[in-house]
Amino acid sequence: AQSVTQLGSHVSVSEGALVLLRCNYSSSVPPYLFWYVQYPNQGLQLLLKYTSAATLVKGINGFEAEFKKSETSFHLTKPSAHMSDAAEYFCAVSRAAGRRALTFGSGTRLQVQP
Amino acid sequence: DAGVIQSPRHEVTEMGQEVTLRCKPISGHNSLFWYRQTMMRGLELLIYFNNNVPIDDSGMPEDRFSAKMPNASFSTLKIQPSEPRDSAVYFCASSPGGVDYEQYFGPGTRLTVT
Numbered sequence: 001a002q003s004v005t006q007l008g009s010h011v012s013v014s015e016g017a018l019v020l021l022r023c024n025y026s027s028s029v030p031p032y033l034f035w036y037v038q039y040p041n042q043g044l045q046l047l048l049k050y051t052s053a054a055t056l057v058k059g060i061n062g063f064e065a066e067f068k069k070s071e072t073s074f075h076l077t078k079p080s081a082h083m084s085d086a087a088e089y090f091c092a093v094s095r096a097a098g099r100r101a102l103t104f105g106s107g108t109r110l111q112v113q114p
Numbered sequence: 115d116a117g118v119i120q121s122p123r124h125e126v127t128e129m130g131q132e133v134t135l136r137c138k139p140i141s142g143h144n145s146l147f148w149y150r151q152t153m154m155r156g157l158e159l160l161i162y163f164n165n166n167v168p169i170d171d172s173g174m175p176e177d178r179f180s181a182k183m184p185n186a187s188f189s190t191l192k193i194q195p196s197e198p199r200d201s202a203v204y205f206c207a208s209s210p211g212g213v214d215y216e217q218y219f220g221p222g223t224r225l226t227v228t
Contacts, residue, residue, distance in 0.1 A: 032215050043118075043205055043219035044157075051215065090157065100145045100209050101170055102217060104157040 002027045002093045006105035014113045019063075019078040021108050023091030026072065032094040033074045034102065035065055039087045047089075050074060061085070086112045116140075118220035120206050126226045132194040135223045138187055139208030147217060148181055148191050149205040157205075163189065196227045 007022040025031055032051050036044040048059025055067040065076045074091060088109045092102040119138040127133055139146045147162040161171040163183045171181070178197070183189040193200055203224050207217040 034216060036219075043221045044207075044217075045219070046216050049216050094215055100164065100215055100217075101147065101159055101162050102215075103159075106156045 002029075002031060002103055004033075004091045004093045004103060004105040006089075006091050006108050008108055009106065010109045010111065012111040012113060013081045015083055016080050019076070019081045019085065019110065021076040021089050021091075021110065023065075023074045023076065023105060024072050025074060025091075025093045027093055033065075033067065034092040035059065035063070035074075035076050036090045036092060036104075037061075037087050038090065038107075044090060047076070081110075081112045083112050083114065086110055118206055118208055118218055120204075120220035120223050122223060123221065124224045124226075126228065127196055128228055129197055130195045131227075132192065133196045133200075133225060133227075135191040135204050135206075135225070137189045137191070137206030137220060139189070139206070140210075140218055141187065142210065143208035143218070144186070144211045145209040145217075146183060146189050147207040147209070148189070149207065150202045151205060151222070152202045160191070193225075196225075198227045201225055201227050 003026045005024045034049045035047040037047050038044045047063050048057045050057050050067045058064045063078045088107045090107050091105040121136045145164050148160040151157045160173045161181045166183045181191045203222045205219050205222045207219045209217045
């Protein structure tokens with residue numbers, strides 16, 4: 001079964017610093033991978049997705065992620081954190097080839113210090 | 115595009131009462147998902163439909179939970195009878211067909227069972 005592991009339930013960075021949120025996946029088939037962001041009291045919003053095209057994926061709000069098959073990783077980065085980036089971030093993997101259901105990681109709460 | 119619409123946004127009910135959550139997916143999307151989010155268990159997939167047909171309901175906790183999708187523009191999640199442990203935020207998401215696996219989430223319904 002497909003799964004994702006997000007390392008670090010809480011990450012704190014200073015405003016302007018690099019953001020790095022880690023996600024490792026396990027999949028028996030070529031995965032589709034996603035990063036979602038959830039702001040307080042809101043639903044999840046798609047940041048970016050990997051669907052077997054370019055391994056470096058650019059998303060909204062200056063975020064990007066790189067698919068590394070050899071490391072089974074799909075880490076999320078942003079060069080310079082902004083206060084508005086404070087939220088919870090979820091990595092997700094498609095459950096199986098041809099199946100649209102996603103398995104979500106446990107989430108990483110990003111705190112941005114002024 | 116109105117996005118995924120969920121109602122009610124908040125529901126407070128007493129143990130033993132029936133609760134019905136409603137969802138209107140994005141027009142033209144052919145997959146619909148119900149999730150439950152709690153602090154303890156994170157984001158759990160309860161059930162998903164494809165073309166109004168339930169595909170995977172293995173996440174439905176027990177017989178007290180039921181979901182229907184009578185047509186492409188409406189779905190319900192019903193809990194009868196409700197219990198305090200059902201307190202959570204329930205999200206509905208929809209996904210377009212084709213090769214696009216991304217899901218679009220509604221704002222959620224916060225359910226409190228006292």
